[in-house]
Amino acid sequence: MEWQNELTTLLKVQYPIIQAPMLGVSTPEMAAAVSNAGGLGSVAIGGLPPSQVRALIHQTRALTHKPFAVNFFAHEIAPVDPIHAGIMADFLFNMASQHRLPAARTDVQSLRFFSYRDQMEVLLEEQVPVVSFTFGIPDDDYIAAFKAAGVVLIGTATSTKEAMVLDQRGIDVITAQGIEAGGHRGTFLEHEPLPMVGVMSLVPAVAGITRKPVVAAGGIYNGHTVKAALQLGAQGVQPGTAFIASDESNAIPSYKTALLAASDTDTALTRAFSGRWARGIRNHFMQLVEEAGIPILPYPVQNALVAPIRAAAQKADDNEFVAMWAGQSANKSLRAPAAVILAALVEQAEAL
Numbered sequence: 001m002e003w004q005n006e007l008t009t010l011l012k013v014q015y016p017i018i019q020a021p022m023l024g025v026s027t028p029e030m031a032a033a034v035s036n037a038g039g040l041g042s043v044a045i046g047g048l049p050p051s052q053v054r055a056l057i058h059q060t061r062a063l064t065h066k067p068f069a070v071n072f073f074a075h076e077i078a079p080v081d082p083i084h085a086g087i088m089a090d091f092l093f094n095m096a097s098q099h100r101l102p103a104a105r106t107d108v109q110s111l112r113f114f115s116y117r118d119q120m121e122v123l124l125e126e127q128v129p130v131v132s133f134t135f136g137i138p139d140d141d142y143i144a145a146f147k148a149a150g151v152v153l154i155g156t157a158t159s160t161k162e163a164m165v166l167d168q169r170g171i172d173v174i175t176a177q178g179i180e181a182g183g184h185r186g187t188f189l190e191h192e193p194l195p196m197v198g199v200m201s202l203v204p205a206v207a208g209i210t211r212k213p214v215v216a217a218g219g220i221y222n223g224h225t226v227k228a229a230l231q232l233g234a235q236g237v238q239p240g241t242a243f244i245a246s247d248e249s250n251a252i253p254s255y256k257t258a259l260l261a262a263s264d265t266d267t268a269l270t271r272a273f274s275g276r277w278a279r280g281i282r283n284h285f286m287q288l289v290e291e292a293g294i295p296i297l298p299y300p301v302q303n304a305l306v307a308p309i310r311a312a313a314q315k316a317d318d319n320e321f322v323a324m325w326a327g328q329s330a331n332k333s334l335r336a337p338a339a340v341i342l343a344a345l346v347e348q349a350e351a352l
């Protein structure tokens, strides 16, 4: 099977398979393992302070000499509405106490957020070869600076309209994220209904309106799904859920167990954890927030308010109060080293 195409040439990789960036789940070890095995690993830095961004890049570089992508969140920071944030903070604090999770009440006044603009300098200084982003599109000045530095830019679209915007703004590669995908929707056009297009419809539609290489994201987990995506007009694939149960993943043991046991209908889209729509395995936290009827704050405010409860649950290996982001093919994931997962995708696709 011929793997080399325009995308592999751009990314300087053997296989057009990108390990999806997964904030909170992917690690430098995972990214390096995938890059060393011939794919493109991704390091997720959405909302992290610049010092941590630099440390993650250094940790990954210490483990691989191959290219990897660094992924940020290209959104504007929503202002904090102190009244509604206070109501949500109280609700979450009571929830944590009732469930014996040691999570402090978030001090709404002290919330501090990092925008992608705070991270740009580090990415340029560190000469990261590939930069991917979601939730929006960076300012033209940043796009120009990356282009001048020879950085390959990958943007995320959940509709053809979003793909057109990325194309027109000069983004090199377009990831078409279908509704089956795990984690946050990359959606960024405001005042539009949330795009809910599946990979089967989205990938050929996006490939039809742009000459840029398209990467399929959502429901990719084996040779058949890789080949199907390429048949639909994608030049590459970006599986995420397939790597959650990998040895290098930061997912807690009970999350991995729930992932492998999840049926096709066990995931749902929710705003309860972060304020942005994201797909994850249904759990008690989602149900409690959604049934409470309290207004959910916009991203990243809700995300910050929920952070203490998630951290406490993560420590206690309690999967009812962490975000178990996962796609609709969750139970097809493998417990194996990330390099073995990548090799299986390659070998299975080649055997077809």
Ligand SMILES: Cc1cc2nc3c(=O)[nH]c(=O)nc-3n(C[C@H](O)[C@H](O)[C@H](O)COP(=O)(O)O)c2cc1C
Pocket (backbone or CB within 6 Å): 020, 021, 022, 023, 025, 044, 045, 046, 071, 133, 134, 156, 177, 180, 181, 182, 183, 184, 217, 218, 219, 220, 238, 239, 240, 241, 242, 244, 325, 326, 327, 328, 329
């Ligand atoms: C746990 C998890 C975390 C994610 N975090 C990010 C992220 O930080 N940045 C990003 O661009 N996409 C993120 N995504 C979405 C992936 O890039 C990708 O679209 C998705 O995983 C593809 O669908 P699949 O999960 O069915 O393979 C995340 C997905 C998961 C499952």
